[in-house]
Amino acid sequence: MIGIDERFGLSTIDGDQMSLKSVKAKGLVKGLLFEMTVTQNYKNETNHNLEIVYTFPLSWGATFMDLSVEMGGKRLSGIVTEKKEATRRYEKAINDGDAPIMLEKNSEGLYTVNLGNLKAGEEAHIEYTYSQLLKYEEGAIRLTIPTTIAPRYGNSEGGGIKEHQTTQNSMFVEYPFSLSIALGGGIEVATIECPSHQVQVSNKVDHLSVELLRGAYLDRDFILNLSNLENQSFCIVTPDRNIGPEGCTVLASFCPPIPKTQSTKPINLKILVDCSGSMEGDSIESAKRAIHHVLSHLESKDRFSYSCYGTDVKHLIKEMKSANKFNTIAASFLIGKTKADMGGTETGGALLSTFNLGNGECQSDVLIITDGEIWETEKVIQEANDSGHRVFAIGVGSAPAESFLQELAEKSGGACELVAPNENLEQAIVRMFNRIRLPKIKNVSINWGSSDEPLWVSGNIDTIFHGNTSHIFAGFDHPIRTAPSLSFEIEDQSEKANVSSNQLNRSEDFNLARLGATKRLKDLIRDKEKTELALRYQLVTENTNCLLIHVRLEEEKPLDLPELQKIAQMQAAGWGGASSIREMHSDKMVMNISSYQSFSPISAVSVTPLLTRRSPTASIVNANISNPRVSHVEKMSSALPPQEEIKIEIKIFTPIELIGLASDTIEQMGHVRVFIKIIKSDIFKKSLPKELLEIIEILSKKHDIEKVWITILAWLLLRLEDNTEWSTYTKIFIEKLTETLDSSDLSIDIQMLDRKFFNLSKNDWF
Numbered sequence: 138m139i140g141i142d143e144r145f146g147l148s149t150i151d152g153d154q155m156s157l158k159s160v161k162a163k164g165l166v167k168g169l170l171f172e173m174t175v176t177q178n179y180k181n182e183t184n185h186n187l188e189i190v191y192t193f194p195l196s197w198g199a200t201f202m203d204l205s206v207e208m209g210g211k212r213l214s215g216i217v218t219e220k221k222e223a224t225r226r227y228e229k230a231i232n233d234g235d236a237p238i239m240l241e242k243n244s245e246g247l248y249t250v251n252l253g254n255l256k257a258g259e260e261a262h263i264e265y266t267y268s269q270l271l272k273y274e275e276g277a278i279r280l281t282i283p284t285t286i287a288p289r290y291g292n293s294e295g296g297g298i299k300e301h302q303t304t305q306n307s308m309f310v311e312y313p314f315s316l317s318i319a320l321g322g323g324i325e326v327a328t329i330e331c332p333s334h335q336v337q338v339s340n341k342v343d344h345l346s347v348e349l350l351r352g353a354y355l356d357r358d359f360i361l362n363l364s365n366l367e368n369q370s371f372c373i374v375t376p377d378r379n380i381g382p383e384g385c386t387v388l389a390s391f392c393p394p395i396p397k398t399q400s401t402k403p404i405n406l407k408i409l410v411d412c413s414g415s416m417e418g419d420s421i422e423s424a425k426r427a428i429h430h431v432l433s434h435l436e437s438k439d440r441f442s443y444s445c446y447g448t449d450v451k452h453l454i455k456e457m458k459s460a461n462k463f464n465t466i467a468a469s470f471l472i473g474k475t476k477a478d479m480g481g482t483e484t485g486g487a488l489l490s491t492f493n494l495g496n497g498e499c500q501s502d503v504l505i506i507t508d509g510e511i512w513e514t515e516k517v518i519q520e521a522n523d524s525g526h527r528v529f530a531i532g533v534g535s536a537p538a539e540s541f542l543q544e545l546a547e548k549s550g551g552a553c554e555l556v557a558p559n560e561n562l563e564q565a566i567v568r569m570f571n572r573i574r575l576p577k578i579k580n581v582s583i584n585w586g587s588s589d590e591p592l593w594v595s596g597n598i599d600t601i602f603h604g605n606t607s608h609i610f611a612g613f614d615h616p617i618r619t620a621p622s623l624s625f626e627i628e629d630q631s632e633k634a635n636v637s638s639n640q641l642n643r644s645e646d647f648n649l650a651r652l653g654a655t656k657r658l659k660d661l662i663r664d665k666e667k668t669e670l671a672l673r674y675q676l677v678t679e680n681t682n683c684l685l686i687h688v689r690l691e692e693e694k695p696l697d698l699p700e701l702q703k704i705a706q707m708q709a710a711g712w713g714g715a716s717s718i719r720e721m722h723s724d725k726m727v728m729n730i731s732s733y734q735s736f737s738p739i740s741a742v743s744v745t746p747l748l749t750r751r752s753p754t755a756s757i758v759n760a761n762i763s764n765p766r767v768s769h770v771e772k773m774s775s776a777l778p779p780q781e782e783i784k785i786e787i788k789i790f791t792p793i794e795l796i797g798l799a800s801d802t803i804e805q806m807g808h809v810r811v812f813i814k815i816i817k818s819d820i821f822k823k824s825l826p827k828e829l830l831e832i833i834e835i836l837s838k839k840h841d842i843e844k845v846w847i848t849i850l851a852w853l854l855l856r857l858e859d860n861t862e863w864s865t866y867t868k869i870f871i872e873k874l875t876e877t878l879d880s881s882d883l884s885i886d887i888q889m890l891d892r893k894f895f896n897l898s899k900n901d902w903f
Contacts, residue, residue, distance in 0.1 A: 234694025246540025447479020
């Protein structure tokens with residue numbers, strides 16, 4: 138059981154402190170190769186023997202290289218072993234009184250370190266290294282180092298987590314975090330931005346140094362953005378004796394400059410937003426800002442839908458709507474009302490339901506905005522891949538589930554952008570739309586610069602975007618002599634494009650071959666083949682663990698078996714609305730439609746000449762409207778003989794009655810002016826709620842009465858489209874009329890109406 142002690146730390150019911158004391162990281166970026174060494178420092182401050190279990194995140198695409206420990210004055214290194222054998226030896230070492238350390242992979246991006254028999258007062262320093270290939274994205278590189286696992290929804294076993302490895306989060310633990318990164322290999326010329334932490338940047342002799350300032354903790358991802366770089370393609374060849382005496386692994390990294398001519402075809406975009414409880418605070422605010430930016434990049438020829446999800450999914454705009462002024466303002470209106478109050482995070486069901494919108498059109502793309510905090514990821518990824526939709530993911534928050542979102546996007550042919558609370562959303566959205574609007578790429582092939590075909594090829598060449606790096610590995614039983622080249626065809630263009638990897642570099646770094654083997658593992662199906670490959674290249678996988686054992690002298694062995702202590706995660710900053718890490722001086726986002734999209738008002742609206750027939754001086758406003766064959770206008774004009782005054786009881790229109798009058802009048806007359814003439818009459822004015830009359834008076838001070846009523850009708854259509862029967866003609870007519878209005882004014886006026894009538898229904902204004 139967990140409690141809080143006086144030293145502001147998480148403790149057991151007996152007052153025992155968490156044994157993880159701090160984490161130190163030191164990294165090197167050389168070109169696009171990133172290598173990181175992380176040291177976890179432990180000390181048992183309890184009065185009994187402990188088995189410590191700590192589950193932690195790792196960057197997407199990162200590969201574990203080495204594990205070592207300093208303990209009792211000794212330094213030991215680990216060896217990768219088949220999982221069952223490693224687990225057996227680990228348990229035996231605990232029973233023997235020794236101190237085993239075992240590292241295991243749970244799923245993509247999640248690992249667990251197990252430290253057995255850490256005696257009271259004893260310290261251990263566990264050190265691991267990993268390597269990762271970075272990517273150019275339109276002249277920029279984003280380096281992410283995850284530090285904590287935010288609470289996730291669902292069954293943890295679905296994420297490969299065993300019961301003793303499950304994570305718990307606490308607001309009452311603090312783990313100091315220190316970090317330094319050296320930038321070299323041409324990357325040192327970049328413009329540096331760190332939206333997550335305060336850093337110190339200094340020039341060294343042969344590199345640029347980036348260091349965290351004091352006061353950092355494991356409560357958010359460390360993010361380093363490197364921009365103003367020149368996209369490059371290159372090739373590295375490294376010896377690989379596992380292939381043969383002269384074998385080699387080849388890394389070909391292509392960054393194709395696809396012509397920026399965007400496809401003229403409209404896009405169909407299904408927008409899906411995570412509104413679960415975990416999104417409360419910074420994440421939902423980032424999501425709302427992101428959607429506003431998305432709307433600004435839609436063109437009138439495009440179509441879109443808008444859905445939110447939590448435990449259930451709500452399709453707020455369920456039909457694929459044209460991205461005209463009315464529909465984008467309607468979406469903006471709905472975005473303003475979006476809250477993180479929909480319970481759990483059923484991402485799989487929400488995606489499936491969204492795929493089926495518009496009769497499941499496979500030419501549609503899905504844009505999902507989420508923190509990705511779920512356990513059961515593999516099923517969701519497979520369903521997305523089977524749907525035929527490309528999924529473009531935007532991860533928000535201080536610690537989004539990067540590996541899940543990257544895998545979801547890559548395997549469906551889409552792309553992923555991660556955006557921290559203080560990061561520039563607009564740039565991320567621009568990059569995303571550059572990808573979405575690119576012409577389709579087909580018939581991709583690689584010339585490996587050898588007369589012989591490679592023994593194996595691994596990497597994704599099916600999805601290529603302008604200025605985005607694609608890493609492809611291949612294995613040969615002999616060295617290659619010529620730099621590989623990439624060729625592909627662009628939709629609607631007859632010529633084939635070619636991109637060379639420019640230069641052939643040679644390296645003796647075996648870690649590159651291990652990175653290639655990690656890629657190969659994803660292409661294998663049989664567990665036996667996966668295990669054999671992992672053992673040859675000493676890779677920690679779902680089938681293999683890394684193990685080392687600190688053998689104790691007999692007199693140093695503990696007398697009792699250890700008690701289990703699971704290291705709690707620091708609560709991710711800003712998670713669930715508990716706090717915010719957005720800059721206090723940041724400008725608050727105010728939705729202004731005119732700043733997001735340039736709308737062209739229609740040149741003219743067809744206007745039928747006004748009728749000159751006389752109208753009665755009084756009208757029956759409580760007429761029976763249940764008969765659909767008799768219109769409101771017919772009832773109004775035929776109810777009383779002309780020139781005859783009759784006193785009748787006046788009834789306040791319900792919203793559905795006002796809509797019916799407007800719909801019938803507009804459909805018969807072809808314009809809105811007759812409706813306005815009717816509604817302006819003294820008798821009809823008295824049929825409107827006084828609160829609506831007050832707003833009409835306010836709006837009339839800055840608009841003519843026709844624009845005022847266009848705004849009111851647009852608002853009613855927006856709020857009650859799904860709950861009332863609007864004629865198709867009237868809906869199209871009102872949408873066209875909104876094109877004549879100023880976008881900013883329309884948005885503000887609709888918000889005014891909605892604040893006054895926030896409980897509007899078809900039968901009641903309040």
